[in-house]
Amino acid sequence: MSIHSVLASRPAPAAGLRVAMSLVLSGCVGLPPLAAPTGDPAEPPSLQASVASDPMLPDPNAPSTPPETPSVKAPPAGSTAPTADPDSLRRALATRCAEGHPSLQFETDAGGIDGLPAWRGRVRQFTRCVLQIEDHRSIPLDYRVDAEERISEHVVRYRVSYASSQASAGAALRIPAFLFVPDGVTPVPAVIVYHGHGDGKINVAERSRTTENAIGREIAVQYGYVVLAPDAPTFGEFNFADHMTYMRDVVARDPTDTYIAHAVADGERDMEVLHQLARVDGTRIGVAGVSMGSWRALLHSLVYPDVRAVAVAALFVPFGELFSPLHESCQHVHALAMMLRMQDLAAAMSDRAIMIQWGSADGAFTVASQMLLGETQALFETMDLGDRLVVDIDAARGHQFGNAEVGRFMLDRLGVGAREPAAP
Secondary structure, eight states: OOHHHHTTTSOOOOTTOOOEEEEESSSOOOOOOOOOOOSOOOOOOOTTOOTTTOTTSOOTTSOOSOOOOOOOOOOOTTOOOOSSOHHHHHHHHHHHHHTTOSOOOHHHHSOSGGGHHHHHHHHHHHHHHHHTOOOOTTSOOOOEEEEEEEOSSSEEEEEEEEEEEEEETTEEEEEEEEEEEESSSSOEEEEEEEOOSSSTHHHHHTOTTSSSTTHHHHHHHHHOOEEEEEOOTTSTTOOSSOHHHHHHHHHHHOTTOOHHHHHHHHHHHHHHHHHHOTTEEEEEEEEEEETHHHHHHHHHHHHOTTEEEEEEESOOOOHHHHTSTTSOGGGOOHHHHTTOOHHHHHHTTTTSEEEEEEETTOTTOOHHHHHHHHHHHHHHHHTTOGGGEEEEEESSOOSSOOHHHHHHHHHHHHOOOSSOOOOO
């Protein structure tokens, strides 16, 4: 099935559309074999090592004591719902964050192509405001290396942890993550991978045939990229609370708050880790997410402008579906839908690059989602930036990453890492 057949009922796109599309009519093809190893092996990290002796560690002058308890939005257990009408509170938040603009949709607010840069800035600021993201860089990162394992001839996987922007019952929290680092010392691209519902980062690291499809390991080994795969709040080893209870308590305390906003707030810490690693080229950072992680990845890339490319898989759907009972309420951000559409968020990434990935066998790939793809393509065409959008549909893929296609997208946008894959 092609996107053109899916959208056959829509008018034919105007000439000049440059949306790159990959249609794979069979299962995912494995990534090409690695080139011969290059570079010197990295020394195992230790908590006492300096950046000069170990490029794995952040600034050695960073505090190693536990961070202060941050001022955060995490609610206490058993919170009771406010008496104000939730929709009124969300509308008030959206109105305040829009700063006098009645709508931020591209057609009504951008003022044409000439106004595109300013419009992107308004969308990003609005998104950050609606998510109520605060600057937590004053909280010590307190990065620690807890374990390491060589997973291939050229790559070491570290289990690391660092301070979250959140607290639980007044106690500071730590984000557990896997960090894949190729041998060598030259700075290379880095990719953050956000998992979906399920077992957390372990599926990114080593479990193929899951939603995450062990994509973190594959990108690190095949391309020689640094890959950071953190657990989302309440998932994997970051299980400080039951997911459903925590999600309900967040909204019960403040109807304008949402679980996904807390996850995106922790993305600031993920970026800090990468920027403080000598092995990472901070100008070449990408983000990939699948299912719930797809929504997190898109929001993260809007809020943190250092991201150069984002791949969203298996959850690019209209807000009318995403913020409905059809999808987990932990992903709901109702105030966004009061000023924007999903295609507007994608278009706000048009100064960089975005891949939208679906499998035709994915039950979440509804007719409405298929129509949304066409509307998003048309929007990029209007901006004359079709080459910034890559649409990848695999007829055999289900609700999971297509590793080979994401890998090639990142290679095209971020450049060569410690390994240069052979031509397919």
